[in-house]
Amino acid sequence: xxxxxxxxxxxxxxxxxxxxxxxxxxxxxxxxxxxxxxxxxxxxxxxxxxxxxxxxxxxxxxxxxxxxxxxxxxxxxxxxxxxxxxxxxxxxxxxxxxxxxxxxxxxxxxxxxxxxxxxxxxxxxxxxxxxxxxxxxxxxxxxxxxxxxxxxxxxxxxxxxxxxxxxxxxxxxxxxxxxxxxxxxxxxxxxxxxxxxxxxxxxxxxxxxxxxxxxxxxxxxxxxxxxxxxxxxxxxxxxxxxxxxxxxxxxxxxxxxxxxxxxxxxxxxxxxxxxxxxxxxxxxxxxxxxxxxxxxxxxxxxxxxxxxxxxxxxxxxxxxxxxxxxxxxxxxxxxxxxxxxxxxxxxxxxxxxxxxxxxxxxxxxxxxxxxxxxxxxxxxxxxxxxxxxxxxxxxxxxxxxxxxxxxxxxxxxxxxxxxxxxxxxxxxxxxxxxxxxxxxxxxxxxxxxxxxxxxxxxxxxxxxxxxxxxxxxxxxxxxxxxxxxxxxxxxxxxxxxx
Amino acid sequence: xxxxxxxxxxxxxxxxxxxxxxxxxxxxxxxxxxxxxxxxxxxxxxxxxxxxxxxxxxxxxxxxxxxxxxxxxxxxxxxxxxxxxxxxxxxxxxxxxxxxxxxxxxxxxxxxxxxxxxxxxxxxxxxxxxxxxxxxxxxxxxxxxxxxxxxxxxxxxxxxxxxxxxxxxxxxxxxxxxxxxxxxxxxxxxxxxxxxxxxxxxxxxxxxxxxxxxxxxxxxxxxxxxxxxxxxxxxxxxxxxxxxxxxxxxxxxxxxxxxxxxxxxxxxxxxxxxxxxxxxxxxxxxxxxxxxxxxxxxxxxxxxxxxxxxxxxxxxxxxxxxxxxxxxxxxxxxxxxxxxxxxxxxxxxxxxxxxxxxxxxxxxxxxxxxxxxxxxxxxxxxxxxxxxxxxxxxxxxxxxxxxxxxxxxxxxxxxxxxxxxxxxxxxxxxxxxxxxxxxxxxxxxxxxxxxxxxxxxxxxxxxxxxxxxxxxxxxxxxxxxxxxxxxxxxxxxxxxxx
Numbered sequence: 004x005x006x007x008x009x010x011x012x013x014x015x016x017x018x019x020x021x022x023x024x025x026x027x028x029x030x031x032x033x034x035x036x037x038x039x040x041x042x043x044x045x046x047x048x049x050x051x052x053x054x055x056x057x058x059x060x061x062x063x064x065x066x067x068x069x070x071x072x073x074x075x076x077x078x079x080x081x082x083x084x085x086x087x088x089x090x091x092x093x094x095x096x097x098x099x100x101x102x103x104x105x106x107x108x109x110x111x112x113x114x115x116x117x118x119x120x121x122x123x124x125x126x127x128x129x130x131x132x133x134x135x136x137x138x139x140x141x142x143x144x145x146x147x148x149x150x151x152x153x154x155x156x157x158x159x160x161x162x163x164x165x166x167x168x169x170x171x172x173x174x175x176x177x178x179x180x181x182x183x184x185x186x187x188x189x190x191x192x193x194x195x196x197x198x199x200x201x202x203x204x205x206x207x208x209x210x211x212x213x214x215x216x217x218x219x220x221x222x223x224x225x226x227x228x229x230x231x232x233x234x235x236x237x238x239x240x241x242x243x244x245x246x247x248x249x250x251x252x253x254x255x256x257x258x259x260x261x262x263x264x265x266x267x268x269x270x271x272x273x274x275x276x277x278x279x280x281x282x283x284x285x286x287x288x289x290x291x292x293x294x295x296x297x298x299x300x301x302x303x304x305x306x307x308x309x310x311x312x313x314x315x316x317x318x319x320x321x322x323x324x325x326x327x328x329x330x331x332x333x334x335x336x337x338x339x340x341x342x343x344x345x346x347x348x349x350x351x352x353x354x355x356x357x358x359x360x361x362x363x364x365x366x367x368x369x370x371x372x373x374x375x376x377x378x379x380x381x382x383x384x385x386x387x388x389x390x391x392x393x394x395x396x397x398x399x400x401x402x403x404x405x406x407x408x409x410x411x412x413x414x415x416x417x418x419x420x421x422x423x424x425x426x427x428x429x430x431x432x433x434x435x436x437x438x439x440x441x442x443x444x445x446x447x448x449x450x451x452x453x454x455x456x457x458x459x460x461x462x463x464x465x466x467x468x469x470x471x472x473x474x475x476x477x478x479x480x481x482x483x484x485x486x487x488x489x490x491x492x493x494x495x496x497x498x499x500x501x
Numbered sequence: 502x503x504x505x506x507x508x509x510x511x512x513x514x515x516x517x518x519x520x521x522x523x524x525x526x527x528x529x530x531x532x533x534x535x536x537x538x539x540x541x542x543x544x545x546x547x548x549x550x551x552x553x554x555x556x557x558x559x560x561x562x563x564x565x566x567x568x569x570x571x572x573x574x575x576x577x578x579x580x581x582x583x584x585x586x587x588x589x590x591x592x593x594x595x596x597x598x599x600x601x602x603x604x605x606x607x608x609x610x611x612x613x614x615x616x617x618x619x620x621x622x623x624x625x626x627x628x629x630x631x632x633x634x635x636x637x638x639x640x641x642x643x644x645x646x647x648x649x650x651x652x653x654x655x656x657x658x659x660x661x662x663x664x665x666x667x668x669x670x671x672x673x674x675x676x677x678x679x680x681x682x683x684x685x686x687x688x689x690x691x692x693x694x695x696x697x698x699x700x701x702x703x704x705x706x707x708x709x710x711x712x713x714x715x716x717x718x719x720x721x722x723x724x725x726x727x728x729x730x731x732x733x734x735x736x737x738x739x740x741x742x743x744x745x746x747x748x749x750x751x752x753x754x755x756x757x758x759x760x761x762x763x764x765x766x767x768x769x770x771x772x773x774x775x776x777x778x779x780x781x782x783x784x785x786x787x788x789x790x791x792x793x794x795x796x797x798x799x800x801x802x803x804x805x806x807x808x809x810x811x812x813x814x815x816x817x818x819x820x821x822x823x824x825x826x827x828x829x830x831x832x833x834x835x836x837x838x839x840x841x842x843x844x845x846x847x848x849x850x851x852x853x854x855x856x857x858x859x860x861x862x863x864x865x866x867x868x869x870x871x872x873x874x875x876x877x878x879x880x881x882x883x884x885x886x887x888x889x890x891x892x893x894x895x896x897x898x899x900x901x902x903x904x905x906x907x908x909x910x911x912x913x914x915x916x917x918x919x920x921x922x923x924x925x926x927x928x929x930x931x932x933x934x935x936x937x938x939x940x941x942x943x944x945x946x947x948x949x950x951x952x953x954x955x956x957x958x959x960x961x962x963x964x965x966x967x968x969x970x971x972x973x974x975x976x977x978x979x980x981x982x983x984x985x986x987x988x989x990x991x992x993x994x995x996x997x998x999x
Contacts (some may be wrong), residue, residue: 353685
């Protein structure tokens with residue numbers, strides 16, 4: 004069966020066990036793999052690596068597109084193989100490793116990763132491990148449910164290992180559009196002018212001589228659950244849709260809006276899902292991840308084209324996708340993450356960027372990554388690629404966390420991932436603050452008034468009012484209290500003053 | 502004489518006094534002007550507006566390319582005309598107004614400004630005031646020493662006022678390359694593939710019916726002095742040049758590097774100036790501002806082409822430029838700031854971005870704008886446009902300020918303009934820290950070791966070591982001490998513990 008999927012017959016002799024494939028990976032190597040938001044990542048070879056490490060300890064640097072499943076991040080962290088990690092993760096074990104200091108993690112803009120590979124900034128790429136549905140007659144690789152960094156990994160790696168995943172639908176063939184840029188000074192314009200434009204090949208070019216092993220795998224993606232669409236998410240979605248309607252009415256947006264980008268996770272999924280019942284038609288998406296609500300939008304006839312770098316469904320969504328792959332493939336394009344997240348394309352198309360914050364502050368700085376300043380959650384992902392280059396950029400969050408003990412709106416965020424220069428609209432279940440054209444003092448009043456939870460409004464105004472008594476009124480802060488809310492939470496368990 | 506410069510004869514009847522031209526500007530209007538880094542801004546009409554305001558108070562919103570001279574920002578602030586200001590300034594009076602709360606200021610990425618104008622996010626643009634060397638036979642405008650936002654201002658404004666500045670060299674004709682993008686969803690790739698590519702017209706297109714007044718002006722630009730190249734700047738420059746040589750040797754940069762971008766001001770000027778005596782040849786620049794050291798590089802045969810949006814010389818540099826305009830014009834292209842600062846072009850060309858920080862922190866976040874968190878200095882300018890999209894991004898600063906009482910390397914910057922995701926190399930006179938591929942804890946040790954002043958190293962390591970005792974080790978912080986250095990300076994006059 005696996006031989007049917009390896010159309011270049013001379014490669015059949017490279018079929019081997021996961022253990023044999025894993026033996027190519029030596030101590031201190033840098034390994035780049037497929038996979039983006041637990042989708043399309045290799046599983047059998049990493050599991051064999053982890054097994055080997057139990058007897059024979061070794062360590063690697065791992066570069067992926069984005070988050071990958073427990074067979075990769077989890078297994079390699081638990082066995083001590085994962086020493087250094089780029090650029091994004093969501094796995095419990097790897098997160099623990101990062102936060103206890105056993106894993107060195109650099110959290111990067113996803114659009115920067117592929118050029119770091121090509122510029123040599125990560126050093127040599129020793130091995131690429133790519134999940135594929137098939138290999139073409141010429142030895143080129145047809146990816147599965149994500150593309151991520153795979154084209155650059157294959158191009159730059161000394162050796163390529165391939166996992167043919169027999170659970171992945173062959174109807175994925177043709178959904179990918181693989182295009183790579185040259186390095187400066189030879190780089191040319193990326194010829195995408197609409198979200199559905201196809202500019203590349205349906206496979207990843209690969210010199211078959213670099214393929215040192217091919218492994219069969221039938222483990223399915225360990226996708227992450229999407230939370231139910233709760234009342235807060237519905238309110239956030241409603242605020243955004245109402246605002247977009249007003250922008251159309253004011254002539255600042257076309258009637259079918261502009262290509263939507265929506266981040267990973269339940270709130271982002273819910274926000275997009277809210278459009279199913281809206282009046283908007285002929286929508287397009289130019290985003291990273293195609294989540295469950297996109298299938299709803301396609302089925303409702305609302306979305307005509309969705310471009311991303313991965314399918315990122317829930318478990319139910321994965322079944323729905325696999326059962327109807329031919330149908331959904333007609334509407335979808337999967338691109339390398341260099342292209343899905345490219346500043347050039349995001350700005351040209353004028354995406355409407357919808358991303359989720361851990362917290363934002365009264366002046367409009369956003370924390371997307373580190374809880375209470377020090378504790379890595381997942382990473383910035385593509386939120387910066389889209390936010391900075393959007394036509395309009397939104398950040399959403401529920402106004403409180405931890406049963407109301409944390410305010411998601413604070414005087415000064417404990418980590419800054421997006422600055423006051425980058426975001427136009429802030430949204431919580433309480434309301435929406437459009438801060439275009441406002442100076443910091445005006446922004447602060449609007450964000451507190453419209454977005455903060457009533458339990459914290461008075462405290463926030465108190466901070467602002469006292470800060471304004473200082474000598475400098477541009478962006479008034481109290482340097483001895485700027486992070487006091489976080490400190491209070493860390494010491495008392497609540498940002499509230501008892 | 503001014504009639505010679507107005508080649509469309511029917512426009513001669515629009516010649517009027519500055520006072521008459523100023524009368525078109527009414528209370529609450531939004532005015533967009535030429536000018537970028539005290540270069541090429543209107544002078545006579547703003548002075549007439551200020552004079553009128555002494556008898557008849559009124560207020561405006563002012564949008565420029567970047568900083569403008571005292572005849573505009575200064576005169577309008579002192580007379581209370583300036584109510585709201587976008588996106589960058591360096592004038593003493595306007596800075597005071599911003600910091601005392603009388604002027605509302607939004608500090609923006611310069612590449613965002615023109616699209617805010619075109620998207621309608623600033624509201625209606627009532628009047629454009631453009632400094633020009635001449636008007637063509639068709640009524641099109643030939644700018645002076647900067648382009649900035651002028652093309653979009655002329656396109657979107659209801660009325661256009663022109664100041665023909667007779668002190669500006671006619672040899673500027675042909676140096677400009679005016680190209681504008683369409684709004685999404687109609688935007689196309691910008692066809693620049695090399696820093697010197699010309700893709701537009703040598704004039705700003707203008708419907709002559711919109712020109713309501715033309716004024717003669719013979720006031721020269723109030724350019725800013727460039728400090729002498731001091732020992733610290735020479736050391737910073739030497740560290741960077743040494744590093745670039747190593748990158749070439751390692752095969753990570755071409756022998757003639759990649760297009761250089763260098764920020765505004767004395768340190769940036771000195772850093773670029775250091776290249777005059779280096780081994781590098783056939784350099785190119787794709788930047789905002791063409792400062793004095795660029796003339797040195799051109800005269801030394803080191804730079805073949807320099808692209809920017811303005812000539813930004815010192816007083817001596819201005820004389821040198823004017824005396825040799827035909828010579829320098831051969832090497833230079835002045836573009837709209839949308840194009841000079843465009844993320845698409847900066848990333849495609851792979852600029853080497855060299856910008857100056859107020860302070861940076863141990864984890865690599867940069868403050869470019871607000872001193873001690875609250876006090877606006879100038880603004881972010883184009884530093885974010887280039888930094889985020891560079892091939893390699895550097896930030897430089899002298900390691901201390903205020904006679905050694907301020908450390909420019911701190912535990913947590915008091916304002917974040919560039920994040921840890923954006924910058925690869927940090928440089929002070931003490932040394933250089935290349936943080937590519939390092940996790941936050943590793944970055945911190947390298948930045949402290951290589952860049953901090955010896956007076957503050959022990960204090961910085963003490964903060965880091967104590968922070969690492971906490972529960973979470975990804976990016977360890979002490980939330981009750983993160984801004985304590987700034988607070989100590991504000992209360993005691995020194996960051997040092999007495």
